[in-house]
Amino acid sequence: MKIQGRMFIWLSVFILAVAIIYGLWSKEPVGTTALFMSFGLSIMVGYYLAFTARRVDTGAQDNKDADVADDAGELGFFSPHSWQPLVLAVGGAFAFLGVAIGWWLVYISAPLLLIGLFGWVFEYYHGENQNQ
Template identity: 80%
Template sequence: MKIQGRMFIWLAVFILAMAIVYGVWSKEPVGTTALFLSFGLSMMIGYYLAFTARRVDAGAQDNKDADVADDAGELGFFSPHSWQPLFLAVGASFAFLGVVFGWWLMYFSAPIIMISIFGWVFEYYRGENRTQ
């Protein structure tokens, strides 16, 4: 993760330099804004990866002498199935369609989005997965 964090931070520095050069030469606000937002996104990802790399053990990707087999095994917990992202996507689709057809669709999309987020956050706190 250290290497990926450094890559994103250096990418952010490059994008910042290009945003400044582009903004000065073109005086075009939309592209300049997009480049500055890309800089911010790259910095967030780079900082997250660098911060997380300090908290977890070094992986095989951080060792120059590692083999592919060194990274085999369990990598973490991933939800085997969940319907909540599908319902969240349906709610978000209705919300974006509300911009096209009318804001009245927000009355239908907001409850779907809220219930889906609530269900996704708390899906392991009910039924057989509930902790005592």
């Protein structure tokens, strides 16, 4: 993660320089604002990656002598049969379509988004409060 953090921090320095030069040269507020917001986003990601790299063990990507197989293994748990991402995708598509067609479609998509989000978050909730 150290390398990725450094890459994002250097990217943010570059974007900041471009934003300042672009803002002074063009005097165009929308592009300048977008560049400054891109700087903010890249510095946040770079800081997070650099901060997290100090707290976790060194990964294979930070070792110059590592092989590809050194980073192999289990990456996490992925649900094999979840329908909730599909519900969220349909709700999100309707919400974005509502911007183009009409805002009334957002009112239809909001319950779909809430149902999909609630279902996905609590899909594997098993605990002592499950039946209460």
